[in-house]
Amino acid sequence: DTGVSQDPRHKITKRGQNVTFRCDPISEHNRLYWYRQTLGQGPEFLTYFQNEAQLEKSRLLSDRFSAERPKGSFSTLEIQRTEQGDSAMYLCASSIGTPARYGYTFGSGTRLTVV
Amino acid sequence: SQQGEEDPQALSIQEGENATMNCSYKTSINNLQWYRQNSGRGLVHLILIRSNEREKHSGRLRVTLDTSKKSSSLLITASRAADTASYFCATDEAQKLVFGQGTRLTINP
Numbered sequence: 001d002t003g004v005s006q007d008p009r010h011k012i013t014k015r016g017q018n019v020t021f022r023c024d025p026i027s028e029h030n031r032l033y034w035y036r037q038t039l040g041q042g043p044e045f046l047t048y049f050q051n052e053a054q055l056e057k058s059r060l061l062s063d064r065f066s067a068e069r070p071k072g073s074f075s076t077l078e079i080q081r082t083e084q085g086d087s088a089m090y091l092c093a094s095s096i097g098t099p100a101r102y103g104y105t106f107g108s109g110t111r112l113t114v115v
Numbered sequence: 116s117q118q119g120e121e122d123p124q125a126l127s128i129q130e131g132e133n134a135t136m137n138c139s140y141k142t143s144i145n146n147l148q149w150y151r152q153n154s155g156r157g158l159v160h161l162i163l164i165r166s167n168e169r170e171k172h173s174g175r176l177r178v179t180l181d182t183s184k185k186s187s188s189l190l191i192t193a194s195r196a197a198d199t200a201s202y203f204c205a206t207d208e209a210q211k212l213v214f215g216q217g218t219r220l221t222i223n224p
Contacts, residue, residue: 004157033211042203042214043158056211091157100145100207106157 006092006107013082013114020078021110025094032075033104034067035091036060043091049075082114119147119204119215127221134191136218138204139184145207147180147187152201152217161189161202194222 005024013019025032031050035043046065047057051072061067064082069075079086089111093104122137138147146165150158164171164180164187171178177190191198199222205212 006157035214040216042216045211045213048211056209089155093158098207098210099148099212103148103150103160103163104158104212105160106150108157109155111155 004092004094004105004107006090006110008110009108010111011113013112015084015114016081018078018080019082019112020076021090021092021112022074022076023092023107024074025092026105027073029094029096029105030072031095031097031099032069033093033095033099034075034077035093037089037091037109038087046077079112082112084114087112087114119206119213121202121204121215121218123218124216125219125221127223128194129223130194130196132194134194134198134220134222136189136202136220138187138189138215140187140204140206140215141185142206142208144182147178148205148207148212149176149178149187149189150203150205150214152203154200158203191220194220196222196224198222 007022033048034046037043047067049069064080067077089109091109092107119138119140148163149161152158162173164178175192180187201217201219203214203217205214
């Protein structure tokens with residue numbers, strides 16, 4: 001499979017629990033991005049990595065959110081003490097260098113529901 | 116922040132008709148990209164138009180860019196049921212893409 005993979009596809013959790021999502025980008029892509037998308041809205045930027053370095057974090061990424069890309073390959077996004085407002089689709093995308101050249105390849109997303 | 120704004124927010128047409136979606140943005144850009152999203156799925160890159168280009172074609176897609184008006188349009192000709200999806204424009208901003216809110220397109224058989 002040469003696409004971007006995200007796991008799990010769906011996650012239902014109780015408020016206050018911690019959740020972790022995984023993203024496996026296209027192997028040649030050195031950049032990895034996380035976005036959040038709520039119903040009827042466009043994707044909102046959360047953070048991105050170039051190789052293993054996290055280069056930018058949105059102010060949307062509160063202290064409860066943390067992302068890692070330990071070896072410059074896969075990435076994880078963890079949400080601690082989940083709140084109902086965290087319910088959304090979490091999208092991962094990868095690119096070769098700046099997306100201004102070739103755009104993103106997205107995964108299918110992880111749908112999080114906090115009950 | 117969302118740089119682009121698509122118009123209309125929703126569009127419903129008959130199969131075989133053409134569909135036109137518009138995107139306006141606020142700041143200067145290097146390029147503008149269009150993506151499609153089927154319900155519950157990730158986004159798929161459709162086409163990229165650079166700031167020095169005015170028009171670009173890809174199959175049944177035609178994209179125009181007017182940098183003086185800070186606007187772009189996406190035309191889908193001879194629409195099919197499979198074109199039913201949400202369409203987003205995106206502009207590059209500081210090493211990342213910023214997306215609009217999208218146009219929800221429905222093709223009726």
